[in-house]
Amino acid sequence: xxxxxxxxxxxxxxxxxxxxxxxxxxxxxxxxxxxxxxxxxxxxxxxxxxxxxxxxxxxxxxxxxxxxxxxxxxxxxxxxxxxxxxxxxxxxxxxxxxxxxxxxxxxxxxxxxxxxxxxxxxxxxxxxxxxxxxxxxxxxxxxxxxxxxxxxxxxxxxxxxxxxxxxxxxxxxxxxxxxxxxxxxxxxxxxxxxxxxxxxxxxxxxxxxxxxxxxxxxxxxxxxxxxxxxxxxxxxxxxxxxxxxxxxxxxxxxxxxxxxxxxxxxxxxxxxxxxxxxxxxxxxxxxxxxxxxxxxxxxxxxxxxxxxxxxxxxxxxxxxxxxxxxxxxxxxxxxxxxxxxxxxxxx
Amino acid sequence: xxxxxxxxxxxxxxxxxxxxxxxxxxxxxxxxxxxxxxxxxxxxxxxxxxxxxxxxxxxxxxxxxxxxxxxxxxxxxxxxxxxxxxxxxxxxxxxxxxxxxxxxxxxxxxxxxxxxxxxxxxxxxxxxxxxxxxxxxxxxxxxxxxxxxxxxxxxxxxxxxxxxxxxxxxxxxxxxxxxxxxxxxxxxxxxxxxxxxxxxxxxxxxxxxxxxxxxxxxxxxxxxxxxxxxxxxxxxxxxxxxxxxxxxxxxxxxxxxxxxxxxxxxxxxxxxxxxxxxxxxxxxxxxxxxxxxxxxxxxxxxxxxxxxxxxxxxxxxxxxxxxxxxxxxxxxxxxxxxxxxxxx
Numbered sequence: 001x002x003x004x005x006x007x008x009x010x011x012x013x014x015x016x017x018x019x020x021x022x023x024x025x026x027x028x029x030x031x032x033x034x035x036x037x038x039x040x041x042x043x044x045x046x047x048x049x050x051x052x053x054x055x056x057x058x059x060x061x062x063x064x065x066x067x068x069x070x071x072x073x074x075x076x077x078x079x080x081x082x083x084x085x086x087x088x089x090x091x092x093x094x095x096x097x098x099x100x101x102x103x104x105x106x107x108x109x110x111x112x113x114x115x116x117x118x119x120x121x122x123x124x125x126x127x128x129x130x131x132x133x134x135x136x137x138x139x140x141x142x143x144x145x146x147x148x149x150x151x152x153x154x155x156x157x158x159x160x161x162x163x164x165x166x167x168x169x170x171x172x173x174x175x176x177x178x179x180x181x182x183x184x185x186x187x188x189x190x191x192x193x194x195x196x197x198x199x200x201x202x203x204x205x206x207x208x209x210x211x212x213x214x215x216x217x218x219x220x221x222x223x224x225x226x227x228x229x230x231x232x233x234x235x236x237x238x239x240x241x242x243x244x245x246x247x248x249x250x251x252x253x254x255x256x257x258x259x260x261x262x263x264x265x266x267x268x269x270x271x272x273x274x275x276x277x278x279x280x281x282x283x284x285x286x287x288x289x290x291x292x293x294x295x296x297x298x299x300x301x302x303x304x305x306x307x308x309x310x311x312x313x314x315x316x317x318x319x320x321x322x323x324x325x326x327x328x329x330x331x332x333x334x335x336x337x338x339x340x341x342x343x344x345x346x347x
Numbered sequence: 348x349x350x351x352x353x354x355x356x357x358x359x360x361x362x363x364x365x366x367x368x369x370x371x372x373x374x375x376x377x378x379x380x381x382x383x384x385x386x387x388x389x390x391x392x393x394x395x396x397x398x399x400x401x402x403x404x405x406x407x408x409x410x411x412x413x414x415x416x417x418x419x420x421x422x423x424x425x426x427x428x429x430x431x432x433x434x435x436x437x438x439x440x441x442x443x444x445x446x447x448x449x450x451x452x453x454x455x456x457x458x459x460x461x462x463x464x465x466x467x468x469x470x471x472x473x474x475x476x477x478x479x480x481x482x483x484x485x486x487x488x489x490x491x492x493x494x495x496x497x498x499x500x501x502x503x504x505x506x507x508x509x510x511x512x513x514x515x516x517x518x519x520x521x522x523x524x525x526x527x528x529x530x531x532x533x534x535x536x537x538x539x540x541x542x543x544x545x546x547x548x549x550x551x552x553x554x555x556x557x558x559x560x561x562x563x564x565x566x567x568x569x570x571x572x573x574x575x576x577x578x579x580x581x582x583x584x585x586x587x588x589x590x591x592x593x594x595x596x597x598x599x600x601x602x603x604x605x606x607x608x609x610x611x612x613x614x615x616x617x618x619x620x621x622x623x624x625x626x627x628x629x630x631x632x633x634x635x636x637x638x639x640x641x642x643x644x645x646x647x648x649x650x651x652x653x654x655x656x657x658x659x660x661x662x663x664x665x666x667x668x669x670x671x672x673x674x675x676x677x678x679x680x681x682x683x684x685x686x687x688x689x690x691x
Contacts, residue, residue, distance in 0.1 A: 205613075267542055275612075
């Protein structure tokens with residue numbers, strides 16, 4: 001299997017105001033002095049691979065850089081550093097504004113969190129699905145209508161609903177429109193940003209099963225972003241756990257959730273409510289997350305909230321180490337290994 | 348839910364609550380004959396899909412229904428006071444002091460142009476019998492008790508300067524400032540991360556236990572409700588379909604809707620194929636020909652008896668099911684078997 005998407009040493013930084021008044025900054029700029037802007041390290045030196053036909057989950061709390069990462073991968077924003085390869089094509093060389101008209105645009109498509117807000121309210125369901133086909137496939141007339149109707153029925157959207165506007169559709173139907181719009185141009189990689197977060201459980205099940213079926217039928221790869229771990233566990237082959245811009249753990253979904261090695265993943269798994277379990281006695285994170293603005297490169301990002309961390313964590317940033325099929329960025333990952341894997345050599 | 352709780356008078360008892368909304372396209376019968384009660388110090392959960400009437404119930408009890416909504420019948424007894432028929436001045440005394448509410452989205456519920464410390468102090472002055480001069484200091488104490496680090500500095504912050512989890516803590520501090528006897532938490536952790544959710548729920552549970560406060564916890568997350576409450580009230584299309592102790596509900600769900608809801612929750616299954624969707628959707632509540640059981644049109648266990656008016660809840664019943672053909676015993680219902688395994 002060849003890698004479909006190869007992300008290497010990818011970073012995205014956002015400049016933020018340094019706190020000094022705008023007048024001071026203006027003076028600095030006028031005198032030609034170096035203007036030092038602080039940076040938010042939204043995504044910091046992230047590398048991973050998505051194989052063809054694979055479903056990869058991306059989990060982490062809000063503000064950890066999930067959305068920035070997927071928006072950069074789908075080329076809605078530009079990267080600060082690093083490379084993103086789709087097959088042979090290097091994507092970071094093309095600015096986001098030009099990529100919108102690129103033929104490879106069709107190969108990565110995205111399903112947004114709330115279809116009610118991401119679909120143009122003045123477009124009917126038909127127009128919403130037809131829009132990418134018109135722009136990227138240059139379809140029109142009969143061919144366009146046929147294609148729209150094909151994907152609509154693939155997504156289980158009744159054809160009589162195609163003339164409706166988003167506000168006339170239910171949450172589940174809107175989600176179907178969002179998915180139909182994304183798969184209309186037959187992408188290789190579908191990025192799903194919390195596609196079921198706004199839905200009730202009964203509808204969520206249907207949408208998840210639809211996604212599962214579409215993947216089998218169309219042979220797409222998925223990058224599935226979610227903070228609902230029980231959903232990720234059901235749908236994904238492999239999972240990436242992010243914390244403050246870094247990938248802290250990756251590996252097969254079942255292994256990661258059954259035996260989390262990174263303390264953050266452990267806290268994440270412990271926080272998921274389960275039937276018939278008393279919630280009060282489990283692992284809790286205390287303290288505030290570290291600031292993502294100009295973080296100290298030698299301090300673990302999780303230090304301060306970490307139940308395991310000690311002074312070692314403030315002198316060296318833990319790098320991702322390989323343990324069999326998994327990678328973990330923690331100095332103490334060895335301690336959490338199940339006995340059978342304890343002797344796996346760090347790579 | 349213990350025997351001791353049952354002997355004392357309930358903190359709140361809602362009886363036969365009916366609410367209608369007048370809209371341009373007809374009258375929406377949002378709540379029909381909703382009854383439940385919460386004992387002192389007890390935590391119960393209202394669970395259901397969106398549109399089932401969970402929030403409307405809370406709003407009706409708090410007297411903050413939209414002007415288009417109208418309580419057509421029923422009582423909500425808090426101590427000796429019927430909240431649904433109280434005068435606005437009486438309600439204003441009770442709200443904040445005896446009964447408080449945490450809203451779903453703290454960012455929109457907090458006053459955006461007032462520092463959070465002042466907002467807490469407002470409640471203390473109005474309802475907490477705290478002298479105006481001491482209120483700011485006590486507000487800082489409240490912030491500390493909900494686990495905000497550096498509370499003195501944070502008290503001067505505006506809501507937009509805080510994260511979602513911190514705003515929710517501020518909301519909790521405001522709600523608990525006057526030590527109410529009943530707290531209504533309307534989806535307090537929706538939109539928060541699971542790690543934050545766990546901490547916020549711990550906080551609500553701890554404070555409730557410390558203050559002996561009754562809690563009505565509204566959520567659509569059945570697993571979370573199961574973990575945090577002693578009793579669960581399942582709602583569907585404005586009806587209470589089942590009201591049972593948590594353990595009982597998960598091991599022996601009697602109403603077909605409850606069983607399907609459990610079967611649709613991702614936690615109960617090991618693979619996606621095991622999850623079962625609930626067929627159909629909520630009935631249109633504007634219809635004049637709604638069947639007595641609003642679930643009957645989606646129901647796999649429908650029988651002829653379903654055309655009769657629903658069974659009424661008997662006072663003191665431990666496990667109430669609004670169904671003429673309930674499931675009995677976990678063995679007969681494959682859907683009910685899954686949560687039993689995961690609970691073991």
